[in-house]
Amino acid sequence: MIYFDNSATTMPYPEALRTYQEVSTKIFGNPSSLHQLGTSATRILEASRKQVADLIGKSADEIFFTSGGTEGDNWVIKGVAFEKEPYGKHIIVSDIEHPAVKESAKWLSEHGFEVSYIPVNAQGFVDVEALAGLLRPDTILVSVMAVNNEIGSIQPIQEISALLANEPTISFHVDAVQAIGKIPVSAYLTDRVDFATFSGHKFHAVRGVGFVYKKAGKKITPFLTGSGQEKDLRST
Ligand SMILES: Cc1ncc(COP(=O)(O)O)c(C=O)c1O
Known part of the structure; x- marks a missing residue:
């Protein structure tokens, strides 16, 4: 099959799936937890944020x-x-x-x-x-x-x-x-x-x-409220 509908959705890259599986099985801690698995999850989360920020030339914050x-x-x-x-x-x-x-x-x-x-x-x-x-x-x-x-x-x-x-x-x-x-x-x-x-x-x-x-300093009301993730703007 030749797939021509990439504006509707794309096929996940194998490396994205591999990373998802590896992180979900090895570093499945809640980033809000204070134990080692939690802090490891936080590190991955923040590294991902930085990666995304670099992709669009903005700051991770x-x-x-x-x-x-x-x-x-x-x-x-x-x-x-x-x-x-x-x-x-x-x-x-x-x-x-x-x-x-x-x-x-x-x-x-x-x-x-x-x-x-x-x-x-x-x-x-x-x-x-x-x-x-x-x-x-x-x-x-x-x-x-x-x-x-x-x-x-x-x-x-x-x-x-x-x-x-x-x-x-x-x-x-x-x-x-x-x-x-x-x-x-x-x-x-x-x-x-x-x-x-x-x-x-x-x-x-x-x-x-x-x-x-x-953009840094711009204000927005949270949409999902809860335990305060994403700087209290988007709880998960
Ligand atoms: C321009 C645009 N905005 C928003 C969306 C919605 O995105 P999602 O499918 O991630 O909810 C789409 C999806 O087709 C889109 O093309």
Whole structure:
């Protein structure tokens, strides 16, 4: 069989499966445990965080592990909205976002927030001028994907970053699930991007892992609460 559906999911690399099996059998301690197996698990976890951070040219402190893209998108859209609610209730997403973003925005619109949608042109590219016209003093979040999951259009994240350079109070989220490993990181993770979502199964990892990039100092309300893992922002 020749598999041509790598945008839907990828085959896990043998080395990823081998590592998963080895760590799960030999270093299965809970990273929160104080005994040796726990501290060994913490070391592996933090080494993985550093590896992921290096991959996108960011600091390990800015990486938060999740279960994948759907969770990451839900967390950022809702978590930023809740966090910044006192400053405004207007959020903007593009018309061609993945349902993980669009449905999160729709959910917020049913719970007291106002959502505007940025139109795209006939080729599927976000209209940056239209975005400029949608910005308001109460806008708290803009979310635009890096690469569309259905037609592959690479969105003008650098142009949007330039537009938002003058809007420091607006959080900028990029769903980078379809971008990582396919286009240069600089094309979608500019210095202006505050949050970005990634999913492991789109680039040959085992299922059920992903991560969110959160720029140092940016605030977000936790989505999963519990025992305080991931710096109290994403309990497991
Ligand atoms: C652009 C985009 N965002 C989010 C997701 C959701 O990711 P996951 O399958 O890890 O939940 C996908 C998956 O198809 C996607 O293509």
